[in-house]
Structure formats: C-alpha cells, structure tokens
Amino acid sequence: MSATDTTTVPSGGQVPPARRRVRPAIAFLRNTWRGLTSMRTALILLFLLALASLPGALLPQWSLNESKTSDYIAAHPFWGPLMNRLGFFEVFASPWYSAIYLLLFISLVGCLLPRTFEFARQIGARPVSTPRNLARMPLHAEYTVDGTAEQAADRAEATLRRKHWRVSRRTESGGVHTLSAEKGYLREVGNLVFHFSLLALLIAVAIGKLFGYEGSVIVQVGDPWCSSSTSSYDNFRPGLTVDGTDMTPFCLQIKDFQATWSPSGQALSFHTDVNYQAAAEAGGDSWHSARVQVNDPLRMAGERLYLLGHGYAPDVKVTFPNGDVRNYSTPFISNDPMLLSTGAIKVPDPPGVPADQLTQHQLAIAGLFAPTAAEHGGIMTSVYPAADKPGLAVDIYRGDLGMEGGRPQSVYAISQDQVDKGALVKLDRVNLYVGDSTTLDDGTVITFTGYHEWVSLQTSYDPGQTLALIAAILLLAGLMASLTIKRRRLWFRLLPPEAGSGAGDELRRTVVRVGGLARTDQAGYGAEFDEVSRWADDGTGSDTGTDEGTATADGTTGTTGSNTGTDGTAAERE
Amino acid sequence: MAGFSDLAFQAAMAGYLIALICYGIEVASRRGLVPTAMEAASAQRVHLAKVGAAGSRATGSTVTGYTDADVDDELDDDDDDDDDRAALAPWGVRFGRAAVVVTVIGVLANLLSVVTRGIAAGRLPLGNMYEFVSMICLASVTCWLVVLAKNRAPGLRQLGLFVLIPVVILAFVAGTKLWIPAGPVPPSLNSYWKWIHVTTVSLSGSVLLVSGAASVLYVLRHRFDRKLSEMPDDEALATSVWSRMPSLPTLDKIAYRTAIVAFPVYTFAIIAGALWAEVAWGRYWGWDPKETVAFVSWVFYAGYLHARATSGWRGLRSAWINIIGFAAIVFNLFFVNMVVSGLHSYAGVG
Numbered sequence: 001m002s003a004t005d006t007t008t009v010p011s012g013g014q015v016p017p018a019r020r021r022v023r024p025a026i027a028f029l030r031n032t033w034r035g036l037t038s039m040r041t042a043l044i045l046l047f048l049l050a051l052a053s054l055p056g057a058l059l060p061q062w063s064l065n066e067s068k069t070s071d072y073i074a075a076h077p078f079w080g081p082l083m084n085r086l087g088f089f090e091v092f093a094s095p096w097y098s099a100i101y102l103l104l105f106i107s108l109v110g111c112l113l114p115r116t117f118e119f120a121r122q123i124g125a126r127p128v129s130t131p132r133n134l135a136r137m138p139l140h141a142e143y144t145v146d147g148t149a150e151q152a153a154d155r156a157e158a159t160l161r162r163k164h165w166r167v168s169r170r171t172e173s174g175g176v177h178t179l180s181a182e183k184g185y186l187r188e189v190g191n192l193v194f195h196f197s198l199l200a201l202l203i204a205v206a207i208g209k210l211f212g213y214e215g216s217v218i219v220q221v222g223d224p225w226c227s228s229s230t231s232s233y234d235n236f237r238p239g240l241t242v243d244g245t246d247m248t249p250f251c252l253q254i255k256d257f258q259a260t261w262s263p264s265g266q267a268l269s270f271h272t273d274v275n276y277q278a279a280a281e282a283g284g285d286s287w288h289s290a291r292v293q294v295n296d297p298l299r300m301a302g303e304r305l306y307l308l309g310h311g312y313a314p315d316v317k318v319t320f321p322n323g324d325v326r327n328y329s330t331p332f333i334s335n336d337p338m339l340l341s342t343g344a345i346k347v348p349d350p351p352g353v354p355a356d357q358l359t360q361h362q363l364a365i366a367g368l369f370a371p372t373a374a375e376h377g378g379i380m381t382s383v384y385p386a387a388d389k390p391g392l393a394v395d396i397y398r399g400d401l402g403m404e405g406g407r408p409q410s411v412y413a414i415s416q417d418q419v420d421k422g423a424l425v426k427l428d429r430v431n432l433y434v435g436d437s438t439t440l441d442d443g444t445v446i447t448f449t450g451y452h453e454w455v456s457l458q459t460s461y462d463p464g465q466t467l468a469l470i471a472a473i474l475l476l477a478g479l480m481a482s483l484t485i486k487r488r489r490l491w492f493r494l495l496p497p498e499a500g501s502g503a504g505d506e507l508r509r510t511v512v513r514v515g516g517l518a519r520t521d522q523a524g525y526g527a528e529f530d531e532v533s534r535w536a537d538d539g540t541g542s543d544t545g546t547d548e549g550t551a552t553a554d555g556t557t558g559t560t561g562s563n564t565g566t567d568g569t570a571a572e573r574e
Numbered sequence: 575m576a577g578f579s580d581l582a583f584q585a586a587m588a589g590y591l592i593a594l595i596c597y598g599i600e601v602a603s604r605r606g607l608v609p610t611a612m613e614a615a616s617a618q619r620v621h622l623a624k625v626g627a628a629g630s631r632a633t634g635s636t637v638t639g640y641t642d643a644d645v646d647d648e649l650d651d652d653d654d655d656d657d658d659r660a661a662l663a664p665w666g667v668r669f670g671r672a673a674v675v676v677t678v679i680g681v682l683a684n685l686l687s688v689v690t691r692g693i694a695a696g697r698l699p700l701g702n703m704y705e706f707v708s709m710i711c712l713a714s715v716t717c718w719l720v721v722l723a724k725n726r727a728p729g730l731r732q733l734g735l736f737v738l739i740p741v742v743i744l745a746f747v748a749g750t751k752l753w754i755p756a757g758p759v760p761p762s763l764n765s766y767w768k769w770i771h772v773t774t775v776s777l778s779g780s781v782l783l784v785s786g787a788a789s790v791l792y793v794l795r796h797r798f799d800r801k802l803s804e805m806p807d808d809e810a811l812a813t814s815v816w817s818r819m820p821s822l823p824t825l826d827k828i829a830y831r832t833a834i835v836a837f838p839v840y841t842f843a844i845i846a847g848a849l850w851a852e853v854a855w856g857r858y859w860g861w862d863p864k865e866t867v868a869f870v871s872w873v874f875y876a877g878y879l880h881a882r883a884t885s886g887w888r889g890l891r892s893a894w895i896n897i898i899g900f901a902a903i904v905f906n907l908f909f910v911n912m913v914v915s916g917l918h919s920y921a922g923v924g
Contacts, residue, residue: 039880043877043880046876046877047874047877050873050874053866053867053870053873054866054867057864057866057867057914058863058914061861063861064860064861064862091861208857214856262757262758266757267760270761293761294761294762295767295768295850295853295854296853297853297856304856306854306855306856308856458856459856472845475841475845479837479838479841480838483838
C-alpha cells in the first residue's frame with residue numbers, strides 16, 4: 001500500500017538552532033504518520049478489521065434480530081450485559097470497529113496521495129534513460145543488423161509506438177542511439193482506481209447510514225396503505241439524520257396476492273398486484289398499477305417497495321351477549337412450509353361491559369390457522385400451503401389480557417404470564433372449519449367465517465446506493481487492471497558500425513543491445529522479450545551475445561516490488 | 575435423469591478417492607531419493623534466510639538462493655524430470671500417472687453428474703448445497719488439472735494429494751449429508767442474480783481451494799526445510815517424502831497465480847451478491863452473517879496479495895494468510911449456512 005521499505009531520508013546536515021527545537025516534534029509526527037501509512041500497519045489493521053468483523057457474524061446482533069439478541073443477553077447474565085456495553089451485539093456500529101476502519105482508511109489515504117502524485121509525475125516524465133550496461137539487466141540480448149544505427153532505431157521506435165509503448169529516444173556521443181520504452185502504466189491507474197473506489201464505497205455506505213431508512217409493514221390484501229409517517233410502519237429503522245419529516249410518502253392499494261405451489265407444496269412463485277400513487281399525486285385519482293414480486297421490487301422515485309412475505313389472517317365473527325356483532329381479522333405468522341400459522345385475536349374492549357370490569361371480560365382467541373387442515377387425534381396440522389380447506393385450532397381465553405401494564409406484548413401471542421397468574425382463564429379448545437362456531441358459557445358466539453391474505457412489505461430508501469454501485473464497478477475494473485496489466489521496461493542501444501570494437505565483418509554492422517526489466521510479475525516476460533527485442537531487426541540480424549535472458553539477483557526485484565527501480569518508486573504490487 | 579446424475583456423482587467420488595490413493599502411493603514411493611538441485615536450493619534458501627536475516631533485512635533476493643527467473647524456467651521446463659526418475663522408482667511414477675488419469679475420469683463423471691442434475695431439475699444445478707459442493711469439486715479438480723498441465727515443475731504432481739484430500743472430503747459430505755432430490759428452487763432463490771452470484775462464488779472458491787492447497791503444502795515444506803537446515807546431515811530427513819515435494823518458490827507461485835485469477839472473480843461474486851441482496855432484501859449490504867464472513871475472507875485475500883509484496887510478510891506468513899482466507903470460505907459454506915441463522919440459511923439443509 002505504501003512505500004514503506006524506503007524510509008531513508010537525506011540527512012539534514014547543518015541544522016539552524018531554531019529548527020533544532022521543533023525537529024523532535026516534527027520527527028515524532030512524521031514517524032507517526034510514516035508508521036500509520038506503512039504497509040505493515042495497513043496489513044495489521046486489515047487483519048484486525050477481519051477479526052473484529054467475526055463477532056458480528058457469530059453473535060446475535062441488534063440490527064438483525066432483536067429478540068434473539070435480548071434472549072442471548074438474558075441467557076448469559078454476566079457476559080451478556082458486559083458484551084452489550086462493549087458493543088459486541090452492534091459490532092458494525094461500535095466505536096472500536098469504527099476506529100479500525102477509520103485508521104485503515106487514513107492509512108490508505110496517506111499512501112494513495114503520494115502515490116498519485118508520484119504517478120502523475122511519471123506520466124509527465126520521459127521513460128528513464130538507458131542504463132550504461134544493458135547486459136546487467138535481468139533480460140538482455142545482443143545482435144547485429146545491416147544499416148545504420150539511426151535506421152535500426154527508427155525501425156524499433158516505430159514498432160514500439162505502434163504497440164503503444166511510451167518511447168523516449170536519445171543520442172549518445174559517437175552516434176549511438178538509445179531508446180527507452182515503458183508500458184503498463186494502466187496497472188498503476190488500476191491500482192489507484194481500486195483503492196480510491198474503496199474510499200468512495202465507504203462514503204456511499206456512510207450516506208446510506210445517514211440519510212437512508214427502511215420500514216416494514218403488514219397489509220391485508222384489499223386494504224389501502226399510506227406511508228404518511230414513520231408510525232404507519234410496523235417497524236421503522238431510520239438513518240442517523242432521518243426524523244421522519246423529510247420522507248416522500250406514497251399510497252398503495254393491495255389489489256391481490258397470488259402464490260403458486262408445486263403439488264408437493266413447494267412454493268413456485270409469489271406476486272402481489274398493487275396500485276400506487278406518489279406523494280405529488282396524493283388525493284388525486286391517478287393511480288399506477290404494478291406487480292411486486294419476490295426478487296422484483298417496485299422502484300418509485302427514490303423509494304423501493306419489496307414484497308418480503310405473505311400469510312393468512314383468519315376472519316372471526318364474535319357475537320357478544322348484548323347482541324353486538326364484530327368481525328376480526330388478525331394476521332397469523334408462520335415458519336412452516338405448509339404455512340401452519342400461529343397468532344392471536346384479542347378483544348380488549350368487549351361491548352356491553354362496564355369500564356371497570358373490562359379486565360375480567362377481555363377475550364383472546366389464540367392458536368393455529370391451517371390453510372389446508374388435517375386432523376390426527378384432534379391435533380390440527382396443515383398439509384398444503386394453499387387455502388384449500390382452512391381450519392382454525394384455537395384456545396379461547398377470558399380475563400385480563402395484561403395490555404394495560406405498559407409492557408409491550410407480541411401481537412401474535414397472548415401473555416403467558418397472565419395465564420400463569422390465573423388472570424387469563426382458558427375456557428375452551430376448539431377446532432373450527434369455515435362456518436363453524438362455538439358458544440361460550442356467557443353466550444358469546446365465535447364463528448370462523450373465512451380468511452384474508454396479507455403481505456409483508458418493506459420500503460427502502462438509500463441515496464448512497466448509486467454511488468456504491470459505481471464504486472463497486474470501478475473497484476472491480478481497477479482490480480482487474482492492476483492484476484492483469486504488466487509493467488515492462490525495454491531499452492535499446494544501437495551502436496553504429498564504427499563505434500563497435502574489434503575487427504572483421506561485424507564492424508560493418510550496427511550492434512543492437514537490448515535490455516528488459518519487468519517491473520511487476522516477471523512471469524511471461526521472457527518469451528515476450530524474445531519477440532520485442534527483435535524490433536530493431538530488419539531480418540538481417542545475427543546473434544552475437546546471449547539473447548536468452550538470464551536473470552540476475554535483480555530479477556526478483558521486479559516481482560517483489562522492492563525498491564530497485566531507477567525512479568525510486570517502491571511496492572509495485574498492491 | 576436425476577438417478578443417473580447420482581450414479582455419476584458416485585463414480586466421480588470413487589474416481590477422486592482412487593486418485594487420492596494413487597497420489598498418496600506416489601508420494602510415499604519417493605522416500606529415499608536424492609533431492610534435485612532445485613529442491614536442495616529450496617532447503618538452502620531457508621538456511622540462508624536464517625543466517626542472512628540478521629544482517630540484511632532487505633529484499634527477498636539477498637536471501638534467495640535462486641531467482642524468480644529460475645522458478646519460471648522450472649515452471650516452464652519441458653523436461654519431465656519424473657522420467658529421469660522412472661528408473662529409480664518406476665512403480666511410484668506409474669501410480670502418479672495413474673492418479674492423473676483417474677482424476678480426469680473422475681472429473682468427467684463429475685461433469686456428467688452436474689449436467690444431468692441440471693437437466694433433471696430444469697435449471698442451473700446450483701440450487702442447494704449438494705449441487706453447490708458438487709460444482710466446487712468439479713471446478714477445483716479441473717483447476718488442478720489445468721495447473722498441472724501448464725506447469726512442469728518437478729514433483730508438482732504431488733500437490734495433487736493436497737488438492738484431492740479436501741475434494742474427497744467435500745464430495746463425501748455432499749454425497750452423504752447434503753444430498754437432496756432434484757427439484758425446483760423456491761421463489762426467493764429465483765433471480766438471475768442468484769445464478770450469477772452462486773456460479774462465480776463456486777468457481778472462485780474452487781480456484782482458491784487449489785491456491786490454499788498449494789499454501790498448505792508450502793507451510794509443510796517450509797517446516798521440513800527448516801528442520802533440514804537444522805540437521806543437514808540427517809540422511810533419513812534429507813531423503814524423506816518431503817524432500818520430494820515441489821519447491822517453496824514453485825508452491826508460492828502457484829498459490830499466487832491461482833489467487834490472482836480467483837480474487838477478481840470472488841470480488842465480482844460478492845458484488846453480484848450485493849446486487850441480488852438489493853433486489854431481494856431491500857439493501858445491498860446488511861452485515862448478515864454470510865455477508866460478514868464473505869467480507870472477512872475477502873479481506874484476508876486482499877491481505878494475502880498485499881503481504882506477498884511486503885518485506886517481512888513474504889513466504890511463510892503470506893502462505894498462512896492464504897490458508898486462513900480459504901478456511902474462512904469453508905467456514906462460511908458450512909458453519910454459517912448450517913449453524914448460524916441468517917438470511918442465507920436455506921440452501922436445502924435442515
């Protein structure tokens with residue numbers, strides 16, 4: 001990530017007294033900064049980040065499952081509250097987790113900025129001049145060709161340019177031409193893009209956490225629903241700056257819900273058809289229709305609407321002793337593949353009862369709903385998830401539901417405490433089919449009249465999402481560029497005939513010396529070099545030196561990324 | 575068709591098991607042979623590293639007894655060094671060759687099983703954990719054969735043992751514990767993002783398995799080299815089966831080259847998963863246990879690629895990071911799917 005292995009600093013020499021005093025402070029800051037932006041630190045932070053994420057996967061988390069988390073804390077009376085205070089049940093919002101990733105990103109920025117400037121400088125600069133002794137390069141070749149050095153140089157330069165190498169041509173004394181060529185700059189571009197995308201991704205996540213929100217609600221098929229405020233949701237998870245005033249409300253009509261099942265009861269598809277209208281159209285008659293499916297949300301301006309689940313709500317008609325008739329339809333929930341559902345219909349305010357006696361006469365109908373019921377010895381189960389033969393297996397209670405105590409209770413169950421206390425008394429256990437009814441001792445008649453279907457919907461809003469997608473695409477593109485593009489350096493030195501030493505025919509030919517250096521992964525450059533080193537050859541070439549590159553110890557440095565490049569950059573590979 | 579697929583899967587499992595045994599026999603047969611120059615150099619490298627570490631802590635080149643170019647030469651070497659040895663241990667080499675042949679047969683049976691399963695279910699055969707693990711076996715072994723075909727480093731074939739051990743275990747678990755009848759997938763899994771996500775996860779995971787196997791062998795070989803450098807005169811040690819294993823630089827290169835192929839694919843797989851999550855659950859990232867552990871393993875692989883370019887972290891330490899990365903992927907596949915409850919806990923188990 002950073003050029004850490006090269007921290008040698010030119011010594012200051014004579015330092016004025018005034019500067020001497022500030023030097024320790026500067027040195028401390030500088031060393032802290034170097035330490036933080038060093039690769040070693042970045043790696044340690046990276047592994048700390050991984051380690052710190054693990055409790056988020058292994059322990060229950062408030063943000064994912066509140067009831068499981070509180071159960072876990074209750075089950076571990078010593079460790080639970082302690083870990084809760086330390087943020088182990090909210091890992092990704094905990095201060096220590098934030099500290100790790102913030103330090104990591106500071107380290108990243110501290111490394112990226114110098115690299116960016118360095119790269120910008122390289123882009124503007126000419127490829128480094130040709131080293132004196134090309135034979136010392138990891139790959140080198142020597143051969144002679146007919147014609148002048150200039151012609152050979154022209155030939156090589158034209159080919160290099162055609163193949164998109166950056167070329168710099170220089171002349172040395174004695175009519176010697178040199179070519180310095182380099183390619184693979186996009187590797188560093190990819191590298192930088194990859195790391196900057198990580199920053200962009202972090203910003204996108206932060207935007208979502210600040211300004212986004214999620215709300216979920218259960219709506220019965222046939223009912224209208226409007227997202228006028230946060231309270232219209234059963235469950236609302238606001239972003240840090242969201243107070244519910246700035247939302248863009250919309251209204252829905254749930255037209256129907258369709259599910260298809262295989263003969264064995266496996267779900268094949270779910271969808272719900274809705275009409276919706278955006279805030280601007282509210283009150284008007286213009287409705288848009290849409291189909292919302294699992295894996296296919298409705299995308300409105302900004303907000304998205306998801307179909308998350310569905311279920312049944314049994315319809316029950318209660319005829320009270322005073323003659324009043326009321327209809328109840330309460331959603332039951334299910335974890336069962338055949339949709340055997342549990343729930344409770346609560347009657348907290350039976351009519352015809354004086355207010356001070358209400359808590360003796362509240363009713364609860366709690367139990368199971370089976371869409372296709374089958375009974376074995378009085379126990380009702382469901383044998384198919386579609387509502388072919390709905391059945392209701394319920395216990396009927398009367399007494400105090402315990403709803404005034406202020407403690408929130410599940411809408412899908414009665415308070416077991418009240419039953420244990422004897423405040424809520426079980427009157428009856430019945431299995432009912434549509435049309436069946438049962439009469440209580442006080443003359444109350446409870447009739448199972450049918451069912452409704454409900455859908456569970458979720459609204460999501462995340463203004464950072466588009467940025468996250470762009471960041472992810474750039475991240476991937478940058479990563480691929482930085483892993484596949486290889487940085488290569490190539491030098492030609494073309495010595496005119498008279499400059500060559502020795503005697504004989506060789507004297508009349510131009511000597512071509514070629515050197516190659518892989519600044520990144522060495523692999524494959526050998527074969528490539530065999531080809532590119534011949535680009536000064538017009539077909540008349542004949543070998544004089546060893547043209548097979550034998551790597552010296554320097555050969556490793558191109559791969560390992562340590563600092564032997566002539567321009568002083570280090571850590572080629574990210 | 576489904577029954578035929580199961581039969582082919584059993585054939586593949588048998589093929590892998592036989593191949594594993596053959597690789598094992600070849601490895602065992604090599605006890606007592608004199609190390610080649612490369613292998614001796616590999617041992618020497620560790621020795622030099624110990625001696626040289628105190629002095630210069632600079633680049634790898636000062637402590638390396640030979641260079642990357644040598645490794646490239648070794649990897650590209652067309653001389654089948656095993657032929658030279660044929661005279662020394664003919665039956666062992668024969669088992670090694672048989673192992674490769676049986677591996678190929680196993681892969682073909684596995685391919686047949688995956689294809690027929692897909693036809694039977696009328697969809698891509700990646701709808702549950704059984705199909706997923708079967709695909710991983712197929713892709714891992716295919717990747718191993720590609721690595722073997724592209725590189726000719728001496729002793730490389732013995733890496734097959736370390737690739738086949740996890741594959742056989744996976745195939746066994748898939749066949750006995752994860753198997754479920756072919757059928758349609760529930761609507762929640764019916765998204766084209768799912769197919770993109772799961773396909774790329776299985777492919778990248780498979781290549782990372784080969785990478786991890788190379789790193790495991792690296793760690794074992796490193797341990798042997800260190801022991802040898804402490805007791806250079808120990809005849810039994812110098813000619814043990816470990817002296818016949820691929821050299822450290824070869825293993826490092828293979829681990830790295832496979833990892834850089836797999837890492838972008840794995841990154842893409844996670845991004846595809848996030849896109850699917852946005853479509854299915856209303857958010858692209860929610861720190862669900864599966865997402866969290868995927869992130870953890872991604873971080874480890876990112877760390878591996880960085881560590882390999884950082885002095886002081888090369889070699890043994892990078893190899894361990896690579897192994898931990900793969901361990902996180904395996905943990906994610908089994909533990910998180912089956913034990914930790916989260917949104918990903920379906921996959922036809924339970």
